[in-house]
Structures are given as structure tokens and as C-alpha cells.
Amino acid sequence: MxxxxxxxxxxxxxxxxxxxxxxxxxxxxxxxxxxxxxxxxxxxxxxxxxxxxxxxxxxxxxxxxxxxxxxxxxxxxxxxxxxxxxxxxxxxxxxxxxxxxxxxxxxxxxxxxxxxxxxxxxxxxxxxxxxxxxxxxxxxxxxxxxxxxxxxxxxxxxxxxxxxxxxxxxxxxxxxxxxxxxxxxxxxxxxxxxxxxxxxxxxxxxxxxxxxxxxxxLAALCEDVALHDWLLTTVPAVVDSACGTRRGDADHGELRVVIDQLLHLWMPGTDTPPGLGEIWDRLEARPGLTRQWSACVRRVRDHLALRTLELLQDHRAARPPG
Amino acid sequence: MTAHGEDAAVGPAADWVYRESSADLRTRAVPYSHLSVELGHLYMEDFTAGPDRLRAHFAQVAPWAATARSLAGPRRRISTCFLVDDYFTPFSSPAEVIPMVVRAAAKAGLRIDYLARESACAEANGARVAPLLLARLVEEPPVGTASGTRPPAAESGWLCNGVRSRSDVAPQAMSTATAWEPPLELGARRHSVFVDAQLWSTERDGRRLWSCPFLAAVWQMLRLGLLRDRGEVVLPPESWEEDAFPDRWDLLPPVVRLNPQATPFWAYRTFSVLDTRFLPVEHAVRVILDHTAADPVALRQVAERSEKEGLAVPSRLTERILYAFTATGTEGGGP
Incomplete structure (x- = not known):
């Protein structure tokens, strides 16, 4: 050997x-x-x-x-x-x-x-x-x-x-x-x-x-990569399911958990020592973890903005004309 | 004692540093003698046999202690210690026992620097001691078949130096047709000397009663200065300033310094003069220590300090431990 x-x-x-x-x-x-x-x-x-x-x-x-x-x-x-x-x-x-x-x-x-x-x-x-x-x-x-x-x-x-x-x-x-x-x-x-x-x-x-x-x-670096990969596996799935359903049907319970408890955990590279920063540079170039994450977060916010608008419209429509 | 940190991972020419103390752990270092000589264990039966038995004991130990001292060489730091059983069968009191032991030792020309209570190897002042060693045991995998799926540490309270015989492993799963398979000592030279040591038993009230070999293993680790509790030194010796020793063992410090001029209690190596009846106990101690992954920082501190003194301390724990086994009444081996 x-x-x-x-x-x-x-x-x-x-x-x-x-x-x-x-x-x-x-x-x-x-x-x-x-x-x-x-x-x-x-x-x-x-x-x-x-x-x-x-x-x-x-x-x-x-x-x-x-x-x-x-x-x-x-x-x-x-x-x-x-x-x-x-x-x-x-x-x-x-x-x-x-x-x-x-x-x-x-x-x-x-x-x-x-x-x-x-x-x-x-x-x-x-x-x-x-x-x-x-x-x-x-x-x-x-x-x-x-x-x-x-x-x-x-x-x-x-x-x-x-x-x-x-x-x-x-x-x-x-x-x-x-x-x-x-x-x-x-x-x-x-x-x-x-x-x-x-x-x-x-x-x-x-x-x-x-x-x-x-x-x-090295172990800490891999734990960091694993954490962010898990967030990217978990959060978009919930967002997909919440945004993909028809208006009014969506179960926002999981989306709420994601927003309240997971979104703020995205902090890639925190456990990466100075000499190993290149790994995150490469992961960000391909596949582009933070790009996907940002897109996902924007999608959630847009979805919520739309929902708010819809709720306001519903509210106005339900109000008797005066 | 000085605070001695783990190697800080600081990059080259760091011009900005952020630290959180709870992420940056330190391990206390201790001073070491070259050799810790144990002058005996005292059990109730030795005590009840009277002062003559004690004098005979020290007369038997003295030549071996002198030999250890001369083998260690000139200008070496050597401390002596003595262990009293107040765990299995508490007897008498420090006020009565300590002066008697010290006198009996002095008659044989021996001076006891440190005296320890055996119960302190289990726990002291409400703080766990034995569990610190138990947490460091790593079971030895059987040959060729353990890929990482086996649970660690002895949860059964038994630790062996090999593979148990088939009939010992799962009697309920045995059919009468299954052939008996002998136990196996891992790393045996041709033939096995298989040891299966009990680390503790459970009392009727659910309390864990640590076994004599396990407490003896803790005692060796204490003397080697390798036990830490969250980075702090376990059972540092204390002085007893009052005139008379207390009338209860639990009022005595776990390790008490009897000689103010003594060199450190902790030592690079230990030497114990023991009656032959302790031979099986010490065999079990060696099995336990051969399965112990000691605190890496404490190990490194010993290695660095001894190297500075030009001394080579063996990396294997059991090679740091030496013995002389004698039999009562032989006065150092001769008839």
C-alpha cells in the first residue's frame, strides 16, 4: 500500500x-x-x-x-x-x-x-x-x-x-x-x-x-455544502407545491414553516476556511446554488405579493357598493 | 497549572479576527513527575488485621520502591501515592487510618506523598469521574466484518479483548445443533488468553456499582494525568491544613497531599507494587486501557513536555504502566 x-x-x-x-x-x-x-x-x-x-x-x-x-x-x-x-x-x-x-x-x-x-x-x-x-x-x-x-x-x-x-x-x-x-x-x-x-x-x-x-x-466544509444542498432540496419543493396550486387551494402551512424557520439559514461558505474558498466559487459558478436559492426566494415573495393583491381584490369585491 | 489552548487555526497574517469563546475550547495542562510510585491499596481486611499487617506490607514494598527509584535515574521527579478503599467496604475514618498508614510506611523508610480515596474514582463531590473514562472506551471491531455499523462503547457493562464464544453471544438464538465456538483473543499470539471484564453492576436501587478493575483503570488514568472533564483537570490534589484528619471519608479531599514538598502527583509513567491477588484486576485494567482513546490534547501535552525533558514516553498507555507483584510476607521477594 x-x-x-x-x-x-x-x-x-x-x-x-x-x-x-x-x-x-x-x-x-x-x-x-x-x-x-x-x-x-x-x-x-x-x-x-x-x-x-x-x-x-x-x-x-x-x-x-x-x-x-x-x-x-x-x-x-x-x-x-x-x-x-x-x-x-x-x-x-x-x-x-x-x-x-x-x-x-x-x-x-x-x-x-x-x-x-x-x-x-x-x-x-x-x-x-x-x-x-x-x-x-x-x-x-x-x-x-x-x-x-x-x-x-x-x-x-x-x-x-x-x-x-x-x-x-x-x-x-x-x-x-x-x-x-x-x-x-x-x-x-x-x-x-x-x-x-x-x-x-x-x-x-x-x-x-x-x-x-x-x-x-474539510469535514466542516462538507457539512456546510450538505446543509445548503439540503436547503435547496427541501425549500424549492415546498415552494413549488405552494405556488403551483390553484388560487385558494394552497396549503400555506409548510410554506410558512419554510419562510419562518429555514430561509434565514442560507449562508454559504460560513464554515469554509480561508484556503478553501475556491470550492464555493466553483459551486456558485456551476450549478450556481445561490442563484437557484435567490430565484426561489424571489418566487416566494412574488407569490405572497400576488396573494395579498388577490385577497385585497376579493375583499373589495365582497364589500357592498356604497 | 497553566491554561494551554488547542492549536488555534489562525490564517497567515490575519488582520481581522472574530472569535466566540464557546467555539474555541481549551484543555488544561498539568505538571508531571517522571514516575508515580503506588505503595499499595488498603482494604478493610488489611486494616482489621492490625498495624502489624500494614508494617509487613510496607516492608515488602520498600525494596521495590527503592528499585523503581534507582531505575528511574538520578534527579528524577518521583512521587508516591497510596489508595484507600472507601467505596466497596468503607471502614474506620481518615482521622484513625491516615496517621497509622503514614507511621507504618515511615517504619519501612517510605514516605506517602499523596493519599487517594477509591470512591473518588467513581465520583467526587457529586461530580462524575468513572463515566469520563467509560465515554472514552472504543470497542475493538471483529476481524474483517465491521464496516462502521456496530454501536460504540460497552453498553452492556462488559468489555473483552476479543470475540466472545458463540454460546456466550446469543443463547436464546442457539439451536441445540449449533456447535460451540471458542472465544478468540484479537491479536493473540497463536493461542488466546480471552478476558471479559465486568465494568459495573447494577444495585437493587438502580445505582451503578463500578467494578474494582474499572476504578483501578480510572486510578491509572488519574496518575497519568490524562483525564479531563470539559477541559478541566479531574481531582487535582488538595492539601489538608487542619491538625487532625476528618472522621468521615467523604470530608477528606479525593486526593490529599500529605507531603508539601512532593513532586507532582501526575506522572509520565506509573509503577505499582501490588499483592499478587491484584494480578487479574490489573490484567482487566490493561484490557480497559488498551480500548481507551485518551484526550488527544492531554496526550499531546504529555508528549511535548516529556520531549522537552529529553524523555521518550511510550505512546501506548499500557506501556506507561509498570508493576511489581509480590506476596505478603515475602519481604520483597525473598523468603
Whole structure:
């Protein structure tokens, strides 16, 4: 196995973020969010107030020892730990996020304590490079292979079971999955963002080493992308349904929730460290996330303006002529 | 103690900085001795056997403590400690026990720098201690089959060093035709020495009673200076300024400094002189610590400090822990 640690500077990571609506009728207050995310005794929840409230749970480690298949077809085994955490944005959106740094390992499994010395690192044995494995990871459908998504799902499920929540969400939007891989190498910036199906998105990043990105920053960046992709998946669907119905038929309950609780969460790039800003530039160029978002927000406002006009007309028409 | 922050992620020549303190977490650093020498555990049966038993104990420990001191080398910071069980079977009082223990140790030429209460390894002054270690356990995945879908940490209260025998795993799902499969120690050299350690039991009132091996593992982590609670040091030693020690154990600080000139309680390595009856307990301690992912910041603080002193501290926790096992009445090994 050749790869990540050969020259000491290459960093290869994979991960998956699951994003959904918090199972509560109203957005959760900051104190309640901090309590919800207090998952590890002795560790601290990190919270931020500006520009959008966001709280992140401490990491939980999951031991893995499983096969992985490389692009070239070689059998690779992955042994180590995945680091998983949960995030809550604006007291309303929940994310389960799991990541692993891939490095070259020896021929056989070492004592478990060896893997615990580097939490969140997975060692690879077999042929192929860590970068190969990362590429292959995005398209892998093998249920036996490394599955950070299952860990993220477990993180979300853990929160979902919390007594703090009333389990009465105002509506039931689809959850999304963002599978990602990142290779920090000597090459320049390259990337690909793919909507694979209605739930699954993949993000492949190759970043120049000069960006000085840490595993923590890369995970935060992907959580940020996943959040905004989820907003763009959820909000236009509600807006479509509200604007598409005939006058008077529309159920404005969901639209109201979207306006009151989700619109203000759009703040792309907030968790992007200075060296990684290019990723958002590219996403804004193609597909143009903020363009779609702005169009959607304008559509809602126009729709509401029209509705107001219609209501005024109805009101005038109903008034007896005097 | 000094505040020692995590590496701040500050970009090159930042001319504008925005910070929120709740997003910027710090982990307290502590000073370290080179070696922490444990001069014994005191249980009720040792105490009720009378002062002669204590004197025999320290006579047996003294040569090993001296050996540890000489192996550590000249000009090394070495502190000694002693643990009293006030958790499983509380007995007597600090006012009676501490002077007696100190006298008995002095007769063998030993000085106890720090004395700790075992119950403090479970909780102290209403604050959790044992759960801090439990939260750091990471179960070892079976070979080749764990892709990340297994739940973490021991929720059952048991931790093993391998794969349980088939009949131990799910008895209700077994048909009589299923063949028994032996347990397996992961990473065994050819043959297994399988250990399944109980971390706690549940009392009739629902209270969790921590096991002796688990509290002993907490004790080792305390001495290694690697436990933190939200970044703060857990159970820092306190002095006892009054003339007489209190008549109740819970009035005594969890870790009390008996020698004002003592070097720090926390140490890069620990050395424990124990009766052979503690051997299975310490085996379980090693299984627990081999499944512990210690606070990375605390680990880094130890690595940096020891490196500055030109010392190589092993990265594996269980390699920082040394023992001498003796049997009562052997006076340091000889008949």
C-alpha cells in the first residue's frame, strides 16, 4: 500500500453527512441544542452564534475493520476508527457527520491500542493508493465496505430518540446524504459535485496542499455544502407545491414553516476556511446554488405579493357598493 | 497549572479576527513527575488485621520502591501515592487510618506523598469521574466484518479483548445443533488468553456499582494525568491544613497531599507494587486501557513536555504502566 503518509503532507479523507429536519415542532433554543448534543461525558459541545447559530457535538469513535475495493480492483482492507459527530444549525436542521483519514498501514492488524492513538484515522492494507480508495469510495455500493453513512445515520438516530424533542416536526422533508472524498496533494484544485439520486449526492475534492486544510476543516466544509444542498432540496419543493396550486387551494402551512424557520439559514461558505474558498466559487459558478436559492426566494415573495393583491381584490369585491 | 489552548487555526497574517469563546475550547495542562510510585491499596481486611499487617506490607514494598527509584535515574521527579478503599467496604475514618498508614510506611523508610480515596474514582463531590473514562472506551471491531455499523462503547457493562464464544453471544438464538465456538483473543499470539471484564453492576436501587478493575483503570488514568472533564483537570490534589484528619471519608479531599514538598502527583509513567491477588484486576485494567482513546490534547501535552525533558514516553498507555507483584510476607521477594 502506498499513499497518504509517504511524503508526510498528502491528506486523504472520506466521509458522509446525513442532513434532515430536527424532529421538533419549533426550532430548538440554543441551550436545548447544547443539551441535545452533549453526547460524550467530559467533552464539550462547540457552539457558534454568528452569522448562523450552529452547534457541534464532541466526536464519538467507531472501530472498523472491513474490506474496501480500489478503483483498480485490488482488495484493500481498512482498519481503524471513524470519528462521528452531530451538528444542529439554526436549532432546526440536524446533521450526522462521519469522517475518516485514510493512511497506508502495514500488512496485518496491530494491537487495538495502536489505532486508538490516532482517532479518526483508518489504515489501509493491500495494493493501491489511499487516493485510489477515496475515489472508489464515492461510487461503492458494496454493503460490506467502509460505511461512514451508517455511522452518521446512527448519530442522527441517537438524537432523534432524545426526550428533549417533541417528535412533531411541522413537515417531513426528505433526508439527504452527501458522500465525500478529499485528497490534499501537490496538484491544484479539482472537484466534482454530483446529484446521484433523490437522496445521494457526492462531492469529490482535490485540493492543493498550499490550502493547508485540516481534517476538521474539510469535514466542516462538507457539512456546510450538505446543509445548503439540503436547503435547496427541501425549500424549492415546498415552494413549488405552494405556488403551483390553484388560487385558494394552497396549503400555506409548510410554506410558512419554510419562510419562518429555514430561509434565514442560507449562508454559504460560513464554515469554509480561508484556503478553501475556491470550492464555493466553483459551486456558485456551476450549478450556481445561490442563484437557484435567490430565484426561489424571489418566487416566494412574488407569490405572497400576488396573494395579498388577490385577497385585497376579493375583499373589495365582497364589500357592498356604497 | 497553566491554561494551554488547542492549536488555534489562525490564517497567515490575519488582520481581522472574530472569535466566540464557546467555539474555541481549551484543555488544561498539568505538571508531571517522571514516575508515580503506588505503595499499595488498603482494604478493610488489611486494616482489621492490625498495624502489624500494614508494617509487613510496607516492608515488602520498600525494596521495590527503592528499585523503581534507582531505575528511574538520578534527579528524577518521583512521587508516591497510596489508595484507600472507601467505596466497596468503607471502614474506620481518615482521622484513625491516615496517621497509622503514614507511621507504618515511615517504619519501612517510605514516605506517602499523596493519599487517594477509591470512591473518588467513581465520583467526587457529586461530580462524575468513572463515566469520563467509560465515554472514552472504543470497542475493538471483529476481524474483517465491521464496516462502521456496530454501536460504540460497552453498553452492556462488559468489555473483552476479543470475540466472545458463540454460546456466550446469543443463547436464546442457539439451536441445540449449533456447535460451540471458542472465544478468540484479537491479536493473540497463536493461542488466546480471552478476558471479559465486568465494568459495573447494577444495585437493587438502580445505582451503578463500578467494578474494582474499572476504578483501578480510572486510578491509572488519574496518575497519568490524562483525564479531563470539559477541559478541566479531574481531582487535582488538595492539601489538608487542619491538625487532625476528618472522621468521615467523604470530608477528606479525593486526593490529599500529605507531603508539601512532593513532586507532582501526575506522572509520565506509573509503577505499582501490588499483592499478587491484584494480578487479574490489573490484567482487566490493561484490557480497559488498551480500548481507551485518551484526550488527544492531554496526550499531546504529555508528549511535548516529556520531549522537552529529553524523555521518550511510550505512546501506548499500557506501556506507561509498570508493576511489581509480590506476596505478603515475602519481604520483597525473598523468603
Amino acid at each position: 502506498t499513499g497518504a503518509s509517504d511524503d508526510g503532507a498528502t491528506l486523504v479523507m472520506v466521509g458522509e453527512v446525513r442532513t434532515g429536519l430536527l424532529m421538533n415542532r419549533l426550532p430548538l433554543e440554543a441551550d436545548a441544542v447544547a443539551e441535545l448534543l452533549d453526547l460524550v461525558p467530559g467533552e464539550r459541545v462547540r457552539t457558534r452564534e454568528r452569522p448562523v447559530p450552529r452547534a457541534v457535538s464532541p466526536d464519538t469513535l467507531y472501530g472498523v475493520d472491513c474490506p474496501l475495493v480500489t478503483r483498480s480492483g485490488g482488495r484493500v482492507r481498512a482498519i481503524g476508527t471513524l470519528a462521528a459527530r452531530a451538528c444542529v444549525v439554526g436549532g432546526r436542521v440536524v446533521q450526522g457527520s462521519t469522517r475518516g483519514v485514510l493512511i497506508a498501514g502495514g500488512d496485518r492488524r496491530l494491537p487495538w491500542s495502536h489505532y486508538l492513538e490516532c482517532p479518526g484515522v483508518v489504515e489501509l492494507t493491500g495494493r493501491g493508493t489511499a487516493a485510489d480508495v477515496a475515489t472508489r469510495f464515492l461510487s461503492s455500493r458494496d454493503p460490506e465496505s467502509l460505511d461512514p453513512g451508517a455511522v452518521s445515520e446512527a448519530q442522527v438516530a441517537r438524537l432523534r430518540a432524545a426526550r428533549l424533542l417533541d417528535h412533531r416536526p411541522p413537515f417531513h422533508p426528505r433526508r439527504t446524504r452527501l458522500r465525500w472524498s478529499a485528497v490534499v496533494d501537490r496538484e491544484g484544485f479539482r472537484g466534482a459535485f454530483t446529484l446521484a439520486d433523490r437522496e445521494l449526492r457526492t462531492l469529490r475534492l482535490t485540493i492543493a496542499r498550499t490550502a493547508q486544510a485540516t481534517p476538521e476543516q
